[in-house]
Amino acid sequence: MPSRLDRTFAGMLDIKKIRADFPILNRKVNGHSLIYFDNAATSQKPQQVIDKIVEYYTLYNANIHRGVHALSQEATDLFEESREKVRAFFNIAHTKQVIFTSGNTHSINAVANGAHAFVKKGDEVILSAVEHHSNIVPWQMLCERVGATIKVIPVLDNGELDMATYHQLLNSKTAFVVVNHISNALGVTNPVKEIIDAAHEHGAMTLIDGAQSCGHMKIDVQALNADFYTMAGHKMCGPTGIGILYGKEEALNALPPYQGGGEMIDQVSFEKTTYAGLPHKFEAGTPNIAGGIALGAAIDYLNEIGMDDIAAYENELLIYGTEQIKTIPGAKIFGDVTDKAAVISFNVASLHPYDIGTIVDKLGVAVRTGHHCAQPVMERYQIPGTIRASFAFYNTKEEIDVMVQALQRAVNMLS
Incomplete structure (x- = not known):
């Protein structure tokens, strides 16, 4: 089995090889390639674990x-x-x-x-x-x-x-x-x-x-x-x-x-x-x-992959995802600080997070919506819940681009 320690270039994981280990990433959801951004709820499992x-x-x-x-x-x-x-x-x-x-x-x-x-x-x-x-x-x-x-x-x-x-x-x-x-x-x-x-x-x-x-x-x-x-x-x-x-x-x-x-x-x-x-x-x-x-x-x-490399790559996804979500008019990120995991919790204007989450799911994008079993947090910010996109080391910036396009489409439909 080829090592997942191979790099496409210095310091970067070979994400293509890593993604090949996760059979669920080949799934289609509503006719679209699955983009799984609900890793804070549960991570996907590589074939080696299965x-x-x-x-x-x-x-x-x-x-x-x-x-x-x-x-x-x-x-x-x-x-x-x-x-x-x-x-x-x-x-x-x-x-x-x-x-x-x-x-x-x-x-x-x-x-x-x-x-x-x-x-x-x-x-x-x-x-x-x-x-x-x-x-x-x-x-x-x-x-x-x-x-x-x-x-x-x-x-x-x-x-x-x-x-x-x-x-x-x-x-x-x-x-x-x-x-x-x-x-x-x-x-x-x-x-x-x-x-x-x-x-x-x-x-x-x-x-x-x-x-x-x-x-x-x-x-x-x-x-x-x-x-x-x-x-x-x-x-x-x-x-x-x-x-x-x-x-x-x-x-x-x-x-x-x-x-x-x-x-x-x-x-x-x-x-x-x-x-x-x-x-x-x-x-x-x-x-x-x-x-x-x-x-x-x-x-x-x-x-085998290395926790330091996982943390570094997921931080890249966090930075990129944060930048892209901020391009959506009316987007507000909760917990927008430097020291955080690859989790972006946000809302768009006055739109209900559930409505947005339902629409992007039809486009194959899995995000979590609601209070995330943390109701006191939502009460603190006086909101019903948030949209939460959470990344893992098998995700890509290209997937983030698709998510942002789906979010924009949902916002246009609901506005």
């Missing part, structure tokens, strides 16, 4: 960790090899700190559900105003349960967090600080290192939601020093139904398990049950074995 899922069910299908027969041992080895790939990819100190979950939302809930170990009555939990619902609701549930209070870091007009207010919010009652690394609604990259360090100075725990960062930038969890960091496999070219929870060893040991059942136990009697050690303490029941193994294949694929 093949790994088929290979597992064809050759290795068996439950893991429990059998002495060959299939079980082979499946276990492949699943644990993926855990090691995750460990290395995010610079995690030990594989026992890699918890496989069903997704990013599951990872957050696993922490929030057990966070009564860290958050007591009268304490405060700080969230940001740009959080996804899945990083708001679990913490509301926790605070209602234990009698704690939520404080919110405001968002400025440009989409950046009001860091001056954040530092004012921190106090002796702050027990947990929870923010996303990159806003799914705006694409803005938050200063998570500053947020984490300031929280720790006040003795608070931290969780960083990495759903939008894990497939688009190099992440070093030890350098960030967050107590917990969550990832979504399906947003980094892996399959759906697989996620990752990272935690510092002492934090994971202090966190009670989210679910009970097989695999997460040490000894069970009707009088008392003791739990298994990490990571199995948090992995009750049969996991998504095929998904875990295929996530390892996705990591291999991303490593």
Whole structure:
């Protein structure tokens, strides 16, 4: 197989070869070539990942960790090899700190559900105003349960967090600080290192939601020093139904398990049950074995291309896309700052984003419209939602041109 490290010229990925790995990009939608700009919702999967899922069910299908027969041992080895790939990819100190979950939302809930170990009555939990619902609701549930209070870091007009207010919010009652690394609604990259360090100075725990960062930038969890960091496999070219929870060893040991059942136990009697050690303490029941193994294949694929090259190329798409969208009369971009991911959230004049999204879909262009599971963001800007175009390393500037033409056509039809 030719390497995806080949370049058409110095420093540039061979996008033609990369696109050939993604069979869905050959699809037609409403008679037009598919242009997929909904990568913030889920990334497409290369053939190498799809093949790994088929290979597992064809050759290795068996439950893991429990059998002495060959299939079980082979499946276990492949699943644990993926855990090691995750460990290395995010610079995690030990594989026992890699918890496989069903997704990013599951990872957050696993922490929030057990966070009564860290958050007591009268304490405060700080969230940001740009959080996804899945990083708001679990913490509301926790605070209602234990009698704690939520404080919110405001968002400025440009989409950046009001860091001056954040530092004012921190106090002796702050027990947990929870923010996303990159806003799914705006694409803005938050200063998570500053947020984490300031929280720790006040003795608070931290969780960083990495759903939008894990497939688009190099992440070093030890350098960030967050107590917990969550990832979504399906947003980094892996399959759906697989996620990752990272935690510092002492934090994971202090966190009670989210679910009970097989695999997460040490000894069970009707009088008392003791739990298994990490990571199995948090992995009750049969996991998504095929998904875990295929996530390892996705990591291999991303490593072959190189995360630095992915980030650089996607930034080129971001700059170009921003310039082109601004040529549309009446276009307004929300979160138009320098430090952001390849996500452009925008509206055109007073036109409803849903109407525009419906028309461009008829022309084969897939964008996301609505509040993006971030209703507080939309309330902040007093809008019903936005059109969100989110790019990945298999997209092209030519596709952006087609999208802009489709957007202009939609605007002309609706005006």
